[in-house]
Amino acid sequence: xxxxxxxxxxxxxxxxxxxxxxxxxxxxxxxxxxxxxxxxxxxxxxxxxxxxxxxxxxxxxxxxxxxxxxxxxxxxxxxxxxxxxxxxxxxxxxxxxxxxxxxxxxxxxxxxxxxxxxxxxxxxxxxxxxxxxxxxxxxxxxxxxxxxxxxxxxxxxxxxxxxxxxxxxxxxxxxxxxxxxxxxxxxxxxxxxxxxxxxxxxxxxxxxxxxxxxxxxxxxxxxxxxxxxxxxxxxxxxxxxxxxxxxxxxxxxxxxxxxxxxxxxxxxxxxxxxxxxxxxxxxxxxxxxxxxxxxxxxxxxxxxxxxxxxxxxxxxxxxxxxxxxxxxxxxxxxxxxxxxxxxxxxxxxxxxxxxxxxxxxxxxxxxxxxxxxxxxxxxxxxxxxxxxxxxxxxxxxxxxxxxxxxxxxxxxxxxxxxxxxxxxxxxxxxxxxxxxxxxxxxxxxxxxxxxxxxxxxxxxxxxxxxxxxxxxxxxxxxxxxxxxxxxxxxxxxxxxxxxxxxxxxxxxxxxxxxxxxxxxxxxxxxxxxxxxxxxxxxxxxxxxxxxxxxxxxxxxxxxxxxxxxxxxxxxxxxxxxxxxxxxxxxxxxxxxxxxxxxx
Amino acid sequence: xxxxxxxxxxxxxxxxxxxxxxxxxxxxxxxxxxxxxxxxxxxxxxxxxxxxxxxxxxxxxxxxxxxxxxxxxxxxxxxxxxxxxxxxxxxxxxxxxxxxxxxxxxxxxxxxxxxxxxxxxxxxxxxxxxxxxxxxxxxxxxxxxxxxxxxxxxxxxxxxxxxxxxxxxxxxxxxxxxxxxxxxxxxxxxxxxxxxxxxxxxxxxxxxxxxxxxxxxxxxxxxxxxxxxxxxxxxxxxxxxxxxxxxxxxxxxxxxxxxxxxxxxxxxxxxxxxxxxxxxxxxxxxxxxxxxxxxxxxxxxxxxxxxxxxxxxxxxxxxxxxxxxxxxxxxxxxxxxxxxxxxxxxxxxxxxxxxxxxxx
Numbered sequence: 001x002x003x004x005x006x007x008x009x010x011x012x013x014x015x016x017x018x019x020x021x022x023x024x025x026x027x028x029x030x031x032x033x034x035x036x037x038x039x040x041x042x043x044x045x046x047x048x049x050x051x052x053x054x055x056x057x058x059x060x061x062x063x064x065x066x067x068x069x070x071x072x073x074x075x076x077x078x079x080x081x082x083x084x085x086x087x088x089x090x091x092x093x094x095x096x097x098x099x100x101x102x103x104x105x106x107x108x109x110x111x112x113x114x115x116x117x118x119x120x121x122x123x124x125x126x127x128x129x130x131x132x133x134x135x136x137x138x139x140x141x142x143x144x145x146x147x148x149x150x151x152x153x154x155x156x157x158x159x160x161x162x163x164x165x166x167x168x169x170x171x172x173x174x175x176x177x178x179x180x181x182x183x184x185x186x187x188x189x190x191x192x193x194x195x196x197x198x199x200x201x202x203x204x205x206x207x208x209x210x211x212x213x214x215x216x217x218x219x220x221x222x223x224x225x226x227x228x229x230x231x232x233x234x235x236x237x238x239x240x241x242x243x244x245x246x247x248x249x250x251x252x253x254x255x256x257x258x259x260x261x262x263x264x265x266x267x268x269x270x271x272x273x274x275x276x277x278x279x280x281x282x283x284x285x286x287x288x289x290x291x292x293x294x295x296x297x298x299x300x301x302x303x304x305x306x307x308x309x310x311x312x313x314x315x316x317x318x319x320x321x322x323x324x325x326x327x328x329x330x331x332x333x334x335x336x337x338x339x340x341x342x343x344x345x346x347x348x349x350x351x352x353x354x355x356x357x358x359x360x361x362x363x364x365x366x367x368x369x370x371x372x373x374x375x376x377x378x379x380x381x382x383x384x385x386x387x388x389x390x391x392x393x394x395x396x397x398x399x400x401x402x403x404x405x406x407x408x409x410x411x412x413x414x415x416x417x418x419x420x421x422x423x424x425x426x427x428x429x430x431x432x433x434x435x436x437x438x439x440x441x442x443x444x445x446x447x448x449x450x451x452x453x454x455x456x457x458x459x460x461x462x463x464x465x466x467x468x469x470x471x472x473x474x475x476x477x478x479x480x481x482x483x484x485x486x487x488x489x490x491x492x493x494x495x496x497x498x499x500x501x502x503x504x505x506x507x508x509x510x511x512x513x514x515x516x517x518x519x520x521x522x523x524x525x526x527x528x529x530x531x532x533x534x535x536x537x538x539x540x541x542x543x544x545x546x547x548x549x550x551x552x553x554x555x556x557x558x559x560x561x562x563x564x565x566x567x568x569x570x571x572x573x574x575x576x577x578x579x580x581x582x583x584x585x586x587x588x589x590x591x592x593x594x595x596x597x598x599x
Numbered sequence: 600x601x602x603x604x605x606x607x608x609x610x611x612x613x614x615x616x617x618x619x620x621x622x623x624x625x626x627x628x629x630x631x632x633x634x635x636x637x638x639x640x641x642x643x644x645x646x647x648x649x650x651x652x653x654x655x656x657x658x659x660x661x662x663x664x665x666x667x668x669x670x671x672x673x674x675x676x677x678x679x680x681x682x683x684x685x686x687x688x689x690x691x692x693x694x695x696x697x698x699x700x701x702x703x704x705x706x707x708x709x710x711x712x713x714x715x716x717x718x719x720x721x722x723x724x725x726x727x728x729x730x731x732x733x734x735x736x737x738x739x740x741x742x743x744x745x746x747x748x749x750x751x752x753x754x755x756x757x758x759x760x761x762x763x764x765x766x767x768x769x770x771x772x773x774x775x776x777x778x779x780x781x782x783x784x785x786x787x788x789x790x791x792x793x794x795x796x797x798x799x800x801x802x803x804x805x806x807x808x809x810x811x812x813x814x815x816x817x818x819x820x821x822x823x824x825x826x827x828x829x830x831x832x833x834x835x836x837x838x839x840x841x842x843x844x845x846x847x848x849x850x851x852x853x854x855x856x857x858x859x860x861x862x863x864x865x866x867x868x869x870x871x872x873x874x875x876x877x878x879x880x881x882x883x884x885x886x887x888x889x890x891x892x893x894x895x896x897x898x899x900x901x902x903x904x905x906x907x908x909x910x911x912x913x914x915x916x917x918x919x920x921x922x923x924x925x926x927x928x929x930x931x932x933x934x935x936x937x938x939x940x941x942x943x944x945x946x947x948x949x950x951x952x953x954x955x956x957x958x959x
Contacts (some may be wrong), residue, residue, distance in 0.1 A: 037780055081782075081783060084783050088783070186602065242958030272652060313888045343615070428830075509950040510945075513941070514942045514947035515940065521935075524736060524738075525929075529820040530823055533860040533861045534868065536804055537802075538801070538802040541765075541801045542799065542868060544798070545867075547796065547798070547873070551792075551795060552773075552793060555792075558785040558787045560784060561781060
């Protein structure tokens with residue numbers, strides 16, 4: 001018993017001593033800051049550089065990772081590689097993920113210094129130039145070792161950040177880009193400061209600065225897009241160029257939309273299919289701005305990329321542009337024609353015209369609890385479910401809604417359900433179960449406000465069996481039962497499979513523990529002879545007479561990193577899949593979302 | 600030809616003397632006690648004997664090994680009975696008068712031990728230690744203890760060789776260091792291999808190996824450690840009241856066991872020296888050499904207890920200096936089931952409950 005108390009006390013003491021270790025730092029410490037894949041410095045030097053950086057992160061409130069490599073299996077630009085490296089390795093300080101990243105390609109003698117979060121605004125262009133020039137000067141100096149090169153770089157950056165914090169001068173995000181003397185296109189304003197979106201007039205539907213279309217192709221594509229944009233009232237253009245003028249293709253294409261005034265409606269939404277044949281960065285992109293950003297999320301751009309991939313890689317650009325225009329046509333047509341009654345007059349689906357909308361503060365008991373657009377529920381089922389949901393809505397102060405429909409008008413089911421919930425004016429707190437028929441019934445749930453905490457329980461997944469069996473009516477009844485339990489207990493009832501699993505795990509662990517205990521007890525019944533003669537070592541007689549260590553060889557094994565899987569939420573930024581990339585950010589003209597592939 | 604034997608008698612009353620844990624010889628009749636040295640002078644035994652010498656023993660052994668192993672007949676000094684023993688018994692009891700008999704032939708000249716650790720644990724304490732040892736064994740059948748009287752412990756001086764030797768050598772390892780990094784598409788694991796060499800020297804002292812064929816080696820090894828600071832120059836007086844055997848396994852045969860232990864100890868020390876900073880260390884080569892070996896012949900105090908349970912014999916040994924008890928014990932099937940069931944049920948129930956809390 002004394003031993004048990006001693007162990008318990010020891011565990012408690014360890015936990016108390018470890019508490020400070022759980023204090024969350026303002027930066028992720030999972031990865032080392034200085035990553036020398038080219039082995040240009042020794043391990044000791046690498047360790048010293050890491051210590052040097054880690055000592056400054058907290059005091060300068062900035063992260064300073066670096067990536068030095070000889071080769072990489074990627075066709076992306078250094079900037080994209082660096083941005084991906086920075087994000088994937090969770091670098092960055094604080095919520096803004098501020099930091100300065102050095103990317104050095106030793107084989108091709110290329111360097112890129114990237115600025116993230118606060119560093120992007122804090123460190124101005126002159127300082128950035130000075131940092132780069134200093135680094136390049138050191139690179140050219142044969143007397144400077146790699147360790148000295150990196151060490152000096154860090155000294156320069158640390159000093160720059162410290163100076164910037166002492167005398168802050170923010171960079172002007174609206175300043176025109178550096179073009180190294182190359183003339184910007186005519187549509188690019190002299191000064192982008194104070195730029196606001198506007199509705200352009202007589203805009204060309206196709207701008208072929210790369211001159212890839214024949215006259216006939218150009219005319220046909222222009223006619224097609226003009227007819228489509230006029231019919232649907234959307235902002236859409238096709239754009240090619242062989243020079244990004246020093247900007248990223250994403251920035252250049254979004255600036256194209258902003259500065260030409262392609263945006264339509266109050267939200268100035270627009271989308272462009274951009275083909276960049278810039279030798280520095282050959283790619284295609286679907287770039288959207290303003291209210292169109294939520295529509296052209298990762299899922300949509302990925303679908304487009306898959307569709308046009310073979311045409312573009314095969315050199316049939318015209319075909320790709322036609323397919324893109326058809327896709328956008330179908331997307332918007334589906335969103336604007338024959339919409340259900342609950343869509344307000346003149347609106348489109350998902351998010352295009354929902355700017356500034358706010359929820360009502362409390363649930364309205366008179367609103368319909370079950371909307372069965374597919375006619376799946378009997379009158380009795382309808383009444384029963386409605387009564388229960390109304391009671392629960394009042395009791396828990398949130399809107400509990402079931403939405404069943406036989407068609408979906410948005411690219412994603414959840415978008416359609418979100419439209420239903422928004423446009424029917426349900427409350428800021430609530431749960432909407434949606435069962436929609438698209439290639440068979442599919443189910444999902446939306447959680448709002450204080451109901452968001454139930455999102456992880458996955459009540460909709462519990463209904464998948466009923467849905468698979470083609471019984472949406474019984475799925476709704478099951479849902480109401482589960483919902484009642486969930487709201488009462490803050491959890492879902494455990495399934496029999498899980499209960500059996502718990503017992504099986506218990507039996508397995510019990511068997512292992514029992515065997516272990518028995519083995520230890522049996523060991524105490526035998527003779528335990530000593531091995532070795534360490535205890536008979538004559539005091540002071542042991543001495544090491546020689547020691548050496550020499551490197552033989554090294555092996556490298558690589559495993560593919562898991563790719564992000566498709567999720568039900570709206571477009572995430574900075575993710576990539578199957579060669580597609582999707583990002584959002586700000587260009588000189590304003591915000592944008594962009595997705596596409598390099599080729 | 601009957602051999603001459605020595606037994607100590609009380610100078611006051613003539614009764615037999617026994618060695619006591621106070622370090623003196625006590626008279627069981629009149630209660631007087633005497634220093635061993637005093638008795639030795641009184642007995643005016645033969646001249647100061649020579650200690651065991653490995654080389655001299657080898658010479659002595661030539662052509663006489665068989666003779667050493669034959670049975671020997673002694674005459675009891677108390678009752679005059681002829682006592683026949685095997686060729687290695689050095690101290691025993693007369694079966695007729697129970698007088699202690701010490702066979703000086705086995706303990707003189709080249710066979711004289713270099714030292715002896717006297718018994719510090721009384722037979723009563725040894726029995727208590729055995730009982731305590733049994734109580735700590737939850738799988739011991741209850742009937743095992745109740746069926747036996749533990750009073751029949753025999754105190755025996757067991758012959759041991761204490762080997763000393765220097766060890767020098769070197770070892771080579773394949774050491775690995777692992778570094779992980781990643782890029783856009785892959786996680787990389789770089790394993791660097793190093794040839795690690797380490798050499799050293801050391802000396803081991805008093806590595807014990809029992810020199811009795813009758814004693815189980817594992818049992819005797821498990822009795823360690825003995826405190827060799829308690830080692831006394833050999834005197835036959837210490838044997839009085841106990842059984843004792845002369846060695847019947849010579850040091851040349853015993854040395855390989857000590858050598859193996861020393862080499863294992865040396866390898867363990869050198870591996871620890873080489874191990875810093877490596878994720879794994881795989882032995883590629885080991886070369887150990889022993890130098891300057893020497894040996895001491897000593898008698899170490901051991902209580903032996905033989906018990907029988909379900910037609911199987913169990914032998915237990917108690918370190919006569921420290922009271923440590925060793926020996927293999929029978930395992931009760933019922934108790935095994937009970938402990939397995941209890942542990943499994945407790946752990947299983949707790950795990951099931953935690954899994955339920957986690958998954959609900």
